[in-house]
Amino acid sequence: MKKFTILLALLMAFLAIGSVDAQRSKSSRRSKARTHRVVKKKKRKAPQRPPTIHENPYVMCEDTCGHVHGIDMSHYQGEVFWETVGDNSRMAYVYLKATEGGDRIDSRYEENIELAHRYGLKVGSYHFFRPKTDLVKQMANFRTQCLPGEQDLIPMLDVESTGGLDSEEFCDSLFRFLDMMEATYHQKPLIYTGRNFYNKHLVGKIDDYLLMIAMYTDEEPVLADDRDICLWQYTAKGRINGVIGYVDKSRFMGSHGLRELKYRR
Numbered sequence: 001m002k003k004f005t006i007l008l009a010l011l012m013a014f015l016a017i018g019s020v021d022a023q024r025s026k027s028s029r030r031s032k033a034r035t036h037r038v039v040k041k042k043k044r045k046a047p048q049r050p051p052t053i054h055e056n057p058y059v060m061c062e063d064t065c066g067h068v069h070g071i072d073m074s075h076y077q078g079e080v081f082w083e084t085v086g087d088n089s090r091m092a093y094v095y096l097k098a099t100e101g102g103d104r105i106d107s108r109y110e111e112n113i114e115l116a117h118r119y120g121l122k123v124g125s126y127h128f129f130r131p132k133t134d135l136v137k138q139m140a141n142f143r144t145q146c147l148p149g150e151q152d153l154i155p156m157l158d159v160e161s162t163g164g165l166d167s168e169e170f171c172d173s174l175f176r177f178l179d180m181m182e183a184t185y186h187q188k189p190l191i192y193t194g195r196n197f198y199n200k201h202l203v204g205k206i207d208d209y210l211l212m213i214a215m216y217t218d219e220e221p222v223l224a225d226d227r228d229i230c231l232w233q234y235t236a237k238g239r240i241n242g243v244i245g246y247v248d249k250s251r252f253m254g255s256h257g258l259r260e261l262k263y264r265r
Contacts, residue, residue: 054218054235061234061249068092068257071240072126072233072248073116075108082112084242086119091240093122093258095156095192098145100128102137105145113150122258124153126192131163131173139180148185151263155181156190156212160197167201178209187264190230199224210260212250220253230256 061069069090073080074097085091094116097106106112109125116123125146130138146155157178162170181189192212193202203225212231215221221232231250238249252258 054216054237061238061251065251067251069249069251070094070122070231071238072250073097073108073112073243075106077108077243077245077247079244080108080112080115081242082115082119085116085240086121086242088241091121093124093153093261095124095126095153097158098125098127099138099141101130101133102141104128105141109145117150122152124151124156124190124261124263126156126158128158128160129174129177131161131165131170133163135173135177135180138177139184142181143184146185148263148265153258153261154187154190154210154263155185156192157181159191159193159202162201170201171205178206185263190261192233195221195223198227229253230260 070093071085071091072095094112096109096112096116098109099105113123113125125142127138127142127146142155159174163173165173178189178191188209190212191206191209192214195213195215198211198213203223207227210230211227212233213221213223213229214233214236216233216235216237221229223229230253232253233248233250235249237246240247240249
């Protein structure tokens, strides 16, 4: 009986040890499972492209390309520090607003043209055209400000509005004024207009004139009749040293250059 009791005790002890080993083995497997858990890799973000000048006006297009650049200025820019514009930018030329309609004279024109010359820019002057305003008065107004001796570049006519006239009346007024400008300055003016305005009103009608086309996108403008474009005004929200606010920036297209705009005296 004593032997049986001893054997029973030993059997119970072996069973207890087996149970502990099983628990340890199960715990070990769980630990290994936790240790070898697959960690998902984070996806890498695609590199961001640099902003364009239309997304960030502080991006300087003229610093990243080989085109000849320039600006358009008027009283809207306020006081301009021309010595800074001349010294610290790659702007080769400036078109200054001189007049508008029959009696408006830009309040900054006289100061701007003097200082732009002094600090080394090639200067041209422009008139904002009002199709319904007396053409003789408009021409007299522009002539009092746009003096041949002060011009490096041919005059420019800013054409942005029909004035409520139908297409035929508008074009008749425009053509007569262009003839007046040519007779006064003995050379054809540069015409400034927007791409959409040109496509709607001027297709095939001003083929003998150089064009500055305004279109504020990253893509170069293409006209409905595939006309050659001399200059592209690519932003109205440019920035340059010497001007506190926004400024219109333009550049020559293709093989065009300043020599084509040179004022012939």
